[in-house]
Amino acid sequence: MGYAYDEQTTAALLRQIISRHISEKAAQWVQDRLTAWQQQQALSVFNMAFAAAPRFIGREPVTATIAESPVLPVDLEGYTADRLFRIWWLLQLPVDDKKKYIEIIENLFNTAEMNELVALYGALPLLAFPEAWQLRTAEGIRSNIGGVLEAIMLHNPYPAANLDQPAWNQLVIKAFFTEKPVHLIAGLDRRANPELARILLDYSHERRAAGRPVHPMLWRLVGPFLEEMGLEDIERLWLSEYNAEREAAALACHASGYGPARELLEKRPELKAEIEAGQLTWETVAHRVNMAN
Amino acid sequence: MCCSAQLTEKDLAPQAMNPAYLDAIKGMRFFDPHIHMTSRTTDDYQAMADAGVVAIIEPAFWLGQPRTGVDTFRDYYSSLVGWERFRSSQFGIKHYCTIGLNSKEANNEKLSEQVMEILPLFLYKEGVVGIGEIGFDDQTALEEKYYRAQLQLAMDGGLPVQVHTPHRDKKQGTQRSMDIAIEMGLDPYMVIVDHNNEETVKEVLDRGFWAAFTIYPFTKMGNERMVEIVKQYGTARIMVNSAADWGISDPLAVPKTAALMLERGISKADVEQVTYRNAITAFAQSGQINEADFERTQDIDQSLKYNGSTILRGGQQPAPDKRSTIIR
Structure with missing residues (x-):
């Protein structure tokens, strides 16, 4: 199995939160995209929905309820509807072919604009095959885009759980250099x-x-x-x-x-x-x- | 004594930072719908922000030498929606872009095929306000092939098109660009024909297209000529841009032209049309321009202070004093 957690429960929960924050028309778009993807399994459908999400879903801030928060593997602080959709959408990828799964995700990273990068790096703790994203994360830490760094550094449990020591140290040092709120780094004391x-x-x-x-x-x-x-x-x-x-x-x-x-x-x-x-x-x-x- | 001239207090005072034209346009907001910031410095961004430029469009273009592989195209497109957009936001300027295969490089057929394959990955990204800049350079058959293919992408996606018109044989190239767009069924109101001059403007407007003018020293329009164009043709569907790039060009062309128009008796409302409003109207047909975002980009949060020195947040750049010899 590719996931290190119960991704189906999480996916259902994410969709529930998304539905609460988007219009009926947007919800229909989400359903249509999901159906198209499940029926055709065409990569272009998958990539297009990921990129075009803000056009159809908007960027309303989203919040989880007190009951939902502790069950989620990510902190939704600062999340918008399009960003939440994007991480939920990633969970719709099949994980039976590891190589293909990694290829698809890496391609999203390589063609991403800023908000997509933020969504992708924030989604690291939810991706399958956690060991596969260490180099990608280290690459992200080299970014000079504030929002991207924050997505990796703040409230994100992936780096502390997966990075080797040199990469972890780079993350912390870069956080100081770029004046991020260091105390919000997950696993700061433990690492x-x-x-x-x-x-x-x-x-x-x-x-x-x-x-x-x-x-x-x-x-x-x-x-x-x-x-x-x-x-x-x-x-x-x-x-x-x-x-x-x-x-x-x-x-x-x-x-x-x-x-x-x-x-x-x-x-x-x-x-x-x-x-x-x-x-x-x-x-x-x-x-x-x-x-x- | 080494010097014969007597220095006065006036000689020793720092030079005024604000040229006179800035006073004339104080409080006005500008939208430059064609500028290649990838080729410009942070000094330019700062000067643009100071002059009232609140938003810009960066069309994908030729980088000055031909690319040799599809990966460099991919990285370039991704930098337009990534790094450059971020850099711009640091100066409070909202950055949009248009994505396309430029006419010069369309002549490399093998590469163009690969580029056409990756274009759809970028066209629906946030802040992509159209396809551009595309069109003719040498007016070859391959240029036409990829111009048509990209017009089709624009129609499929309901996206505006930013059309580059050639330096050489300009009038005919402009006509041909419009002929093809109409033949393919595009609504001229979705097409911005760029780099116009006195010879092309009438036909472009008569046929219902948007006419953009590039104020670029020596090779394109000067802004005195631009003033005359607005006096003659009015403001409907006319917009001004700088197309500032890696050549000798002026990223302040839009605010400077606005100042000159005011000085030469064009009303403020008309100036606003051609230096701000019309470009927004044309490119907002992509559904990707929200004027409220301009304010948000400008909302500089400098609230975080530590030990008395301000720590800038949200990636906002501090502005150094350019007059000072001291660099801290």
């Missing part, structure tokens, strides 16, 4: 690793040398691997005039098993208490950054 910590630490030094600010979320990925090398940076961060940076320092020390870092945290019992009470988290820091503080 933290010493190599990434080293690269980010170097990156922070470059930023500092250039007189540019360092994103406080960076210390989230350095913290668990703090040792002598990063300590000086964290000590400096403790003295920052910005709340977000002092809090990031505290959180990084809290995540560290390195003695001197733990000692640093002891000097600020009030922050330590907040962290242990769950009042101060990386979400707090992320929120501050977004609130211009």
Whole structure:
């Protein structure tokens, strides 16, 4: 079997959500396309419906109900009707011939416009043969189109589950470089690793040398691997005039098993208490950054 | 002392960034329905945005040297709906395109066959407002073959057509382009005949086609001549574009022409027709142009701030101060 999850239940659920958000005329178009595809199995029918969807379905924002959300393999934040249709449509491809399946999907990627790319990369966790899209995902991370990067990086469980370490590290570094909300990367803490910590630490030094600010979320990925090398940076961060940076320092020390870092945290019992009470988290820091503080 | 002339405060002041014509068209919005941004720089995008260009159409064209394989066509088409559209959005300019096999490269029959096969993959993409630019260059038999084949695609899809007319033997090439379109049953109102001049305009309008004029230094129209055309023929079905590309051309041709028209006594309403409204009317027949999107593209969200410095979101580009020697 090609799918790593129950795709039929998901497909039914997606269609239910789509139906709620489109006109009767659009629903008829969807039904007609589905019938044509099932009867003819002609690739041109499949490709055309994928490309032309916004013309017939529109781009109303869609929402899942409280009951639907937890069952869906993707977060529908920011989804529009055409985008949802596109991922549902991908589930209509037969998976009995792996090579052909991959060819069809790769061809969609290769001829995609921006919104199609966003739909395709966002659909990665729903595609069959999860192991087949690692290179494609790494290629997507090289994109410089904001929306495409966000589709791969934010709320998307595919990269953390499937990318090897170098590709994963590229994703995270690129997220910092392109100023994405890093805390929305799925699996961020789980995939933290010493190599990434080293690269980010170097990156922070470059930023500092250039007189540019360092994103406080960076210390989230350095913290668990703090040792002598990063300590000086964290000590400096403790003295920052910005709340977000002092809090990031505290959180990084809290995540560290390195003695001197733990000692640093002891000097600020009030922050330590907040962290242990769950009042101060990386979400707090992320929120501050977004609130211009 | 090295210098004989005395420097005054005035000499030391930075040069004015805004040429006078920008004042004349302040607050106006422009639509350039023919411009090849793939060949242009970010400075051009910035200057266009500053001059009031809110939306553009980039027709697929000849890149200056012949392509040797279908893959480079595919990548080019996909860049028109992908990367270039994104680049444009960074400057608040809504980017549309037309997709087609240009007349020069239609003369490579083997390649053209392959290109015709992939065209349908792109014609129904979002923001594709027609087939173009297609038509005649040398007026060969192969050019005619693929012109006809693409007119058929346009009819099948109900899409507008952007017709390139040749430099050489222009009048006859223009006539022939229109003859074929009518013979095949296209509605002239769906066809935009491009690169007109004083010699071609009358017939194009009389036969019910849209007449586009390219303001392009030396080889096509100058904008003083354009003013006279509008004075003589009015504004119905007439539109102005820059066709700025990899040659010596001017991406500000549309706003500059608008300023000149105002200066020479053409009413603001008429100027708006030929530099904005008519192009939208013609290409919106594709169902792909929504004016509300122009505002959305311009909605620059700079709300994310960190440590006092603004972090730009949504891919919007910060505008550097071009007058300064300092680059940060």
